[in-house]
Amino acid sequence: MNGSGHSAILVAVMSAGTILLRFLPFLLFRKRVPPYVSYLGKVLPPAIIGMLVIYCLRSTPILSVPFGIPELIGVLTVLGLQVWKHHSLLSILAGTGIYMLLVQVVF
Amino acid sequence: MKRKTVRQAFLRSIPVMAGYLVLGIGFGVLMHNAGYGLPWSLAMSLLIYAGSMQYVGVGLLSGGAAVITAILTTVMVNARHLFYSISMIRLYRDAGRYKPYLIFALTDETYSLLCGGEAPDVENAALYRFLVSLFNHSYWVIGSVLGSLLGSVLPFSTKGIEFSMTALFLASFAEQWGRKENRIPAAAGLIGTLLSLLVFGPERFLIPAMLLITLVLTLLRGSLGGKGVES
Numbered sequence: 001m002n003g004s005g006h007s008a009i010l011v012a013v014m015s016a017g018t019i020l021l022r023f024l025p026f027l028l029f030r031k032r033v034p035p036y037v038s039y040l041g042k043v044l045p046p047a048i049i050g051m052l053v054i055y056c057l058r059s060t061p062i063l064s065v066p067f068g069i070p071e072l073i074g075v076l077t078v079l080g081l082q083v084w085k086h087h088s089l090l091s092i093l094a095g096t097g098i099y100m101l102l103v104q105v106v107f
Numbered sequence: 108m109k110r111k112t113v114r115q116a117f118l119r120s121i122p123v124m125a126g127y128l129v130l131g132i133g134f135g136v137l138m139h140n141a142g143y144g145l146p147w148s149l150a151m152s153l154l155i156y157a158g159s160m161q162y163v164g165v166g167l168l169s170g171g172a173a174v175i176t177a178i179l180t181t182v183m184v185n186a187r188h189l190f191y192s193i194s195m196i197r198l199y200r201d202a203g204r205y206k207p208y209l210i211f212a213l214t215d216e217t218y219s220l221l222c223g224g225e226a227p228d229v230e231n232a233a234l235y236r237f238l239v240s241l242f243n244h245s246y247w248v249i250g251s252v253l254g255s256l257l258g259s260v261l262p263f264s265t266k267g268i269e270f271s272m273t274a275l276f277l278a279s280f281a282e283q284w285g286r287k288e289n290r291i292p293a294a295a296g297l298i299g300t301l302l303s304l305l306v307f308g309p310e311r312f313l314i315p316a317m318l319l320i321t322l323v324l325t326l327l328r329g330s331l332g333g334k335g336v337e338s
Contacts, residue, residue, distance in 0.1 A: 002171040007147070010177045014164050015154040017181030018188070022210050025192035026199070033193050039332040041190030043324050046289040048183060049280045050296025051316055052159065056273035058309040070267075078274045082281035089126050091281075095274040096133075100267035 066107040074099035112231045116238030123216045123243050127158075131250015132257065133271040134161055139258025140265065141169040152251040156244060157214060160184050162272040176314065183317040191218045198224050198236075205237040212240035214247075291331060295323045 025033075057075075062068040078095035082088065131152065138148045143165075151161050163184055167177050191213050198221070199209050217240050226232035258265065283289045303316035324331070 002168060006171060007143070007168050009174060010164070010168055010172065011147070011151055011154070013174055013177045014151070014160060014167075014181050017178055018155050018157050018160060018185050019211060021182065021185045021188045022192050022213055025189055026196060026210055029193060029196060035332075036328075037189075038193070039328055040186070040321075040324065041193060042288075043292040043327075043331055044321075045187040045190070046280075046283040046293040047296030047299075047320050047324060048186065049276055049283055050293045051300040051313075051320060052163070052184065052276040053273065053280055054297060054300040054304060054316075055163070055313065056276060058304060058312070071270075071273075074270050074273070075277060078277040079281050082278045083285075086282070088275075088278040088282070089129060091278045092271055092274040093129065095277070096268065096271040099270040099274075100265075103267040104264055 070099055070102035070107055073102060112235050113238055115227045116235050117242055119220055120239050120242035124246050127243060127246035128250040130158055131247045132254035133268060135251045135254020136258045136265050136268055137165045139255050141165050143168060145252065145255040148251045148255040152248045156212060156247060157185055179314050179317060188213065194222060202233040205233045209236055209240055212244050217243050292324060296320055299323055
């Protein structure tokens with residue numbers, strides 16, 4: 001872990017930022033919501049989820065052993081199950097289980 | 108009467124229970140593996156209470172991120188909460204003393220349970236929504252605490268458990284992709300971030316990616332935003 005002082009500041013910042021985002025609309029838009037804001041509200045969530053997927057996979061080694069194969073299998077498991085069953089908890093548990101098995105036992 | 112409200116709120120919160128316990132445990136284990144013990148997990152789950160943010164936060168903490176990176180990441184990852192709040196302005200207007208907590212605890216899952224606006228009886232609607240929010244929050248905190256404690260005593264290796272975070276976002280991505288109007292924004296997020304990663308490298312690509320995504324979506328507004336924005 002990193003220094004406690006800096007870590008505590010980061011937790012405080014994440015907490016204050018999250019609280020501020022949740023409260024801001026209640027303080028700003030009592031009457032009406034500007035169109036640009038409601039547009040971003042519509043398009044930002046799927047874009048940010050896409051960003052977070054890449055963020056999670058950012059350090060995957062694709063040019064050295066095991067060439068990101070465990071990640072690829074894990075990703076396909078989650079996507080496949082989610083499209084098939086639409087059951088998030090099932091997809092997450094199965095994908096994580098297979099990935100853990102691959103990195104611990106196979107590769 | 109009050110007991111009835113508690114019961115109804117508890118029943119409403121059950122679908123979220125399993126998910127929050129499992130994801131909370133995953134968060135606690137990740138924190139433990141990163142060298143952050145119970146007080147840290149507990150503080151984050153009590154004070155931040157945003158699943159995606161806390162998972163990303165493990166990386167920010169263990170990587171010793173700059174404060175400005177933490178601020179911008181919080182804004183981007185949690186920007187969607189602005190829009191949950193926007194759509195709840197009317198519903199929470201008369202919640203009285205419960206209002207601050209209701210706003211604080213408005214997570215994706217709580218939003219999905221309450222956004223329909225239905226409540227068992229009008230008289231206790233604010234109390235009911237407060238209790239649903241509180242039950243969900245408690246599942247999340249209990250899961251985090253369990254994960255933090257289990258992290259040190261689990262009889263099997265937890266190597267690879269960090270993939271639960273990837274899986275969480277992937278499942279959400281697949282659901283979003285299912286709706287046609289989300290595909291261009293989702294692809295913009297994916298491709299913009301990938302480009303940024305290739306250009307800036309894995310240590311500093313997040314902020315350029317966020318700026319690029321916002322820019323691209325702003326430019327696409329003419330073709331994407333035309334219809335159905337009046338909310």
